[in-house]
């Protein structure tokens with residue numbers, strides 16, 4: 292029997308839409324024990340939140356997140372606000388006994404994240420953070436291949452997340468659309484927004500990171516602030532590059548920027564092991580590239596696995612073998628795994644605790660960029 296699970300969504304931007312699509316689609320394709328019900332959407336602007344609710348099918352709206360959390364008919368709260376509100380809302384949700392799905396990064400920094408972890412663990416509420424790329428079938432397949440020991444000893448982990456949307460000096464910072472450029476709302480720039488994805492995947496695929504050395508740059512030093520109307524200092528990192536050492540002895544190299552002209556969302560990673568290597572590219576997200584040194588001479592070479600067969604992760608529930616799926620399906624998969632895990636002792640990660648580890652790496656990266664020293668995580 293499928294039980295209803297009443298969702299309260301806080302925030303209605305890009306992520307509010309991506310998550311809602313996940314709630315709406317999941318039961319059409321997966322046999323899970325719960326059926327998300329779009330109970331209420333919440334945002335400060337009543338007109339805008341009403342338009343979102345009407346468009347996506349939420350039954351009601353709230354303009355005060357505290358009222359949403361106080362409602363008895365809300366089982367799970369999805370936090371899709373700017374990062375500076377995650378902690379307060381998550382702790383209030385935990386105290387109210389709500390299930391929590393929080394947008395990444397978990398918090399503004401690790402200290403806040405630790406408080407959030409303690410709150411959910413004390414309350415015993417199920418929780419998850421939306422690091423969605425884990426659930427792209429090709430990335431899940433990479434996880435399975437690595438976990439089977441197929442690559443042997445790992446030597447290198449390399450990841451990039453490149454964009455170009457902030458190059459214009461006249462782009463303002465702050466406000467509903469551009470809070471990612473405002474350190475007071477976002478905490479950091481590309482480190483928390485983009486590298487956090489790369490770090491989450493890396494920790495999942497390759498284990499803990501011991502220490503880092505990093506470099507950041509803010510290319511445009513001042514921007515008009517949408518909330519004050521004044522030209523203000525830009526305090527986020529526009530670009531960040533770091534090297535690290537993983538606990539398994541492998542070396543990591545990560546780069547992220549919003550100044551790579553021509554790249555819109557180029558997330559790539561490559562892992563080189565003793566026997567085999569794998570690489571993945573978000574722009575070709577259904578493919579996993581694999582090289583196996585153990586294959587005989589003529590047959591040795593890079594293989595491009597089209598991760599669309601019925602026995603590939605998640606794919607048996609979609610179309611027929613060979614037909615691919617896309618970005619939005621990673622959110623459907625996250626909802627599916629989360630619903631299956633509810634109330635069990637096998638949480639679908641990344642939990643708040645898992646995401647705190649990513650946050651600690653981000654903090655170490657930013658501290659290293661400031662001190663110009665190697666920094667322990």
Ligand code: SOE
Nearest residue numbers: 305395454471484485488556
């Ligand atoms: C930023 O442009 C952004 O939308 C991130 O916030 C998302 O997390 C990332 O998946 C795509 O880029």
